[in-house]
Amino acid sequence: MKKKIKILIVDDEYAFCRSLKIFLEKIGFVPLIATNGEHALDIVKDEKPAIMTLDIRMPGLNGYDILQKVKRQDPDLFIIVITAIDVPNMEEMLEHSGAHALLHKPIDLQKLSDAIYGFVGHLL
Amino acid sequence: MGSKILVVDNHPMVLKLIANLLEKGGHEVRTAEDGLSALDILKSYEPDIIFVDLVMPNISGEKLCRIIRNMPHLQGVFLVILSAIAAEEELDFAALGADACIAKGSMSNLARHVARVLELASPAGRQEKSREIIGLDEIATREITRELLSSRKHFEIILRNMSEGIFEFAPNRKIIFANPAAATLVGIPEEMLLGADFTEIFVDHSLEAVVALLNGPAESPRKISEEAPVLLNGRQVSLQFLPVASEGGASTIVIIHDVTNRKQAEEKIGEQNRFLNKLIESLPHPFFVVGAKGYQVVLANSSAQRQLAVLAECSNHGGQNEACKAPPPYAPFDRVQQDKNSCLMEYVEQGKDGQETTHEIHAHPIFDKKGKVTQIIEYRLDITERKKAEQALHDSKDALQKALDNLQVAQQVAIRQEKLASIGTLASGVAHEILNPLNIIGTLAQVMQLEKIPASMRKNLDEMLIQIKRATKITNSLRSFSHHHGFEVRMVDVHALFDKTAALLEHDLNLDNVRVERHYADDLPRIEADEDQLAQVFLNLVSNARDAMSLDPDDKRIIVETRSQDDGVEIRFSDTGGGIDPDAIGKIFDPFFTTKDPGRGTGLGLWIVYSIIENHCGTIRVESEKGKGARFVIFLPTHLPGRRECDPVDEK
Numbered sequence: 062m063k064k065k066i067k068i069l070i071v072d073d074e075y076a077f078c079r080s081l082k083i084f085l086e087k088i089g090f091v092p093l094i095a096t097n098g099e100h101a102l103d104i105v106k107d108e109k110p111a112i113m114t115l116d117i118r119m120p121g122l123n124g125y126d127i128l129q130k131v132k133r134q135d136p137d138l139f140i141i142v143i144t145a146i147d148v149p150n151m152e153e154m155l156e157h158s159g160a161h162a163l164l165h166k167p168i169d170l171q172k173l174s175d176a177i178y179g180f181v182g183h184l185l
Numbered sequence: 186m187g188s189k190i191l192v193v194d195n196h197p198m199v200l201k202l203i204a205n206l207l208e209k210g211g212h213e214v215r216t217a218e219d220g221l222s223a224l225d226i227l228k229s230y231e232p233d234i235i236f237v238d239l240v241m242p243n244i245s246g247e248k249l250c251r252i253i254r255n256m257p258h259l260q261g262v263f264l265v266i267l268s269a270i271a272a273e274e275e276l277d278f279a280a281l282g283a284d285a286c287i288a289k290g291s292m293s294n295l296a297r298h299v300a301r302v303l304e305l306a307s308p309a310g311r312q313e314k315s316r317e318i319i320g321l322d323e324i325a326t327r328e329i330t331r332e333l334l335s336s337r338k339h340f341e342i343i344l345r346n347m348s349e350g351i352f353e354f355a356p357n358r359k360i361i362f363a364n365p366a367a368a369t370l371v372g373i374p375e376e377m378l379l380g381a382d383f384t385e386i387f388v389d390h391s392l393e394a395v396v397a398l399l400n401g402p403a404e405s406p407r408k409i410s411e412e413a414p415v416l417l418n419g420r421q422v423s424l425q426f427l428p429v430a431s432e433g434g435a436s437t438i439v440i441i442h443d444v445t446n447r448k449q450a451e452e453k454i455g456e457q458n459r460f461l462n463k464l465i466e467s468l469p470h471p472f473f474v475v476g477a478k479g480y481q482v483v484l485a486n487s488s489a490q491r492q493l494a495v496l497a498e499c500s501n502h503g504g505q506n507e508a509c510k511a512p513p514p515y516a517p518f519d520r521v522q523q524d525k526n527s528c529l530m531e532y533v534e535q536g537k538d539g540q541e542t543t544h545e546i547h548a549h550p551i552f553d554k555k556g557k558v559t560q561i562i563e564y565r566l567d568i569t570e571r572k573k574a575e576q577a578l579h580d581s582k583d584a585l586q587k588a589l590d591n592l593q594v595a596q597q598v599a600i601r602q603e604k605l606a607s608i609g610t611l612a613s614g615v616a617h618e619i620l621n622p623l624n625i626i627g628t629l630a631q632v633m634q635l636e637k638i639p640a641s642m643r644k645n646l647d648e649m650l651i652q653i654k655r656a657t658k659i660t661n662s663l664r665s666f667s668h669h670h671g672f673e674v675r676m677v678d679v680h681a682l683f684d685k686t687a688a689l690l691e692h693d694l695n696l697d698n699v700r701v702e703r704h705y706a707d708d709l710p711r712i713e714a715d716e717d718q719l720a721q722v723f724l725n726l727v728s729n730a731r732d733a734m735s736l737d738p739d740d741k742r743i744i745v746e747t748r749s750q751d752d753g754v755e756i757r758f759s760d761t762g763g764g765i766d767p768d769a770i771g772k773i774f775d776p777f778f779t780t781k782d783p784g785r786g787t788g789l790g791l792w793i794v795y796s797i798i799e800n801h802c803g804t805i806r807v808e809s810e811k812g813k814g815a816r817f818v819i820f821l822p823t824h825l826p827g828r829r830e831c832d833p834v835d836e837k
Contacts, residue, residue: 145620166624
């Protein structure tokens with residue numbers, strides 16, 4: 062059951078995507094990688110991941126745009142925003158836009174897994 | 186052969202006696218009763234001997250002698266003086282040019298005396314050059330005659346030394362007397378004047394004038410006045426004719442005044458007066474002179490008569506400045522009298538139409554010899570236009586200064602904001618770029634820790650994560666500096682703040698032809714707010730409005746209205762742009778939402794506005810119809826409650 066859960070990693074930094082992929086594989090998920098917004102939307106459509114980690118500042122479609130589009134495409138998708146941006150009221154703003162969790166870079170993998178397991182537990 | 190003899194005596198008995206005596210002696214005799222007749226005869230008659238009576242009317246014997254002696258054709262004539270006053274007046278007959286002298290006494294002795302003269306007149310007798318007055322021993326001195334002669338002498342001295350020319354002419358206008366001044370005036374010696382026609386000393390118009398006068402009625406006073414003088418030998422003269430009644434008809438004495446110098450002086454004064462008048466008249470400004478007592482106008486140029494109501498009235502009533510009191514103000518006159526010096530004053534005149542005219546009044550004293558102010562000159566300049574220009578200049582200078590002050594304040598605000606903004610931009614940019622690699626390193630380190638690794642390596646990885654946290658903390662603190670530069674609450678004048686902020690964008694707005702209309706409430710209270718943040722709100726709204734109108738070329742206006750409300754102020758920003766799409770209107774305050782071209786909008790502008798208004802416990806809402814512009818309505822409370830006690834923000 063656990064093995065089937067797909068997590069889409071969206072970040073324009075491939076090195077980060079790769080390292081996160083290693084981690085997610087290690088804890089038993091199926092990670093997918095997208096380094097731009099368009100690619101991410103395609104994967105969401107084709108692979109139907111349950112969870113998405115999302116960077117905000119990216120060239121082309123930014124995280125916020127993706128958030129808007131993805132919410133329409135798959136309202137159940139659990140979205141964890143992982144960003145280096147920190148502005149006041151960011152959490153409320155993202156919540157308002159449909160994100161479920163916010164992690165600031167550099168991330169604590171423990172917190173990420175807590176967020177994921179929190180959602181997965183809710184799924185189960 | 187007898188001699189040719191002329192006898193001149195005004196006494197007919199004497200004349201007849203001598204003529205008879207001589208004719209009996211075989212001489213050719215002609216007689217004349219006065220000097221003038223004698224001179225007539227002498228024009229065509231050359232006698233050998235002339236008997237001349239000393240005391241005669243008209244030309245006296247003395248003068249006749251001198252005239253005869255000056256006649257070239259009579260050089261050789263033997264001249265005999267008949268003197269009735271020989272006993273009373275010592276006579277040097279030789280000095281008169283006479284050759285012999287008979288003292289008139291009794292008629293019985295006369296024949297003997299004439300005989301003695303004939304002796305002396307003979308060629309032999311002429312050699313003798315006798316100085317004796319024939320018959321002097323036979324007469325006695327008469328006191329009355331002596332006195333009369335003495336007084337005549339006085340008159341002669343006076344006449345000789347008078348500066349006026351004196352002529353006397355006979356009824357036939359022949360000159361019988363001319364004093365030295367008269368001769369000098371005419372420029373002809375006395376001897377030549379005597380016997381000449383008086384009128385002939387004049388020429389041309391002067392001659393005509395004199396003849397006309399003399400031909401006129403004798404009763405009227407005959408006079409050629411100074412006012413209309415005649416020309417005499419190039420000089421301007423006045424003439425006074427005085428009739429003198431005597432036996433042989435009335436002769437006339439003429440007194441001649443040389444008025445040339447005076448006339449010339451008058452002419453010069455007249456010329457100067459005309460020059461001064463011209464000068465005064467040429468002044469376009471009112472110029473007049475008043476007496477120091479009572480300030481009656483004594484002179485005014487036509488500009489003064491035209492422009493000053495009082496003077497205009499005076500001259501209209503015909504009384505050309507007479508007893509016309511000067512127009513007010515009198516303060517300059519008082520001052521001039523008090524200071525005995527010129528003074529300059531400004532005077533504002535209230536016209537009948539309510540128009541104010543400002544005059545610059547120049548007043549100058551005129552002193553008498555004792556240094557007392559007798560008259561005052563006033564000269565007025567209408568400086569109304571100049572004053573207006575000065576005021577306008579002053580006002581525009583004030584306005585410029587105010588604009589400059591505003592600009593300087595705005596510039597300071599801008600610099601401060603720009604500084605903060607650039608620090609913020611730099612800090613968040615740098616933070617982002619540092620945090621990303623730290624994130625990758627950290628993630629990799631955590632992934633490595635999941636592997637089975639030696640304890641020493643685990644310890645190293647722990648240390649790496651500690652250092653990553655440390656770097657993160659520093660980066661975040663740098664970034665938070667730009668975000669939380671403080672919330673400084675003070676009392677803010679919304680109007681002043683908006684003006685200051687709009688001034689920052691004024692250049693851009695002008696370039697885009699955007700006008701800012703302000704409808705400010707008079708009673709708008711100051712509010713508690715962070716000035717910098719509120720300025721940011723205005724900046725964002727104005728630049729949004731400008732961008733919204735970039736495509737509309739015709740009417741580009743930003744309208745700012747303020748009004749006072751119960752607990753705060755309402756500020757409305759409207760534009761005349763294309764308005765907001767109904768689809769977008771619900772999202773415009775969302776972060777990262779933008780309708781602008783990529784690279785232009787951040788999508789954060791209105792979100793920041795929203796955040797700031799929220800932080801001030803205020804509300805903002807937007808109203809728009811597509812194509813009819815947009816309006817943002819902001820409410821800000823006068824007093825800020827504790828930040829956490831704000832009511833939820835309106836969201837429309």
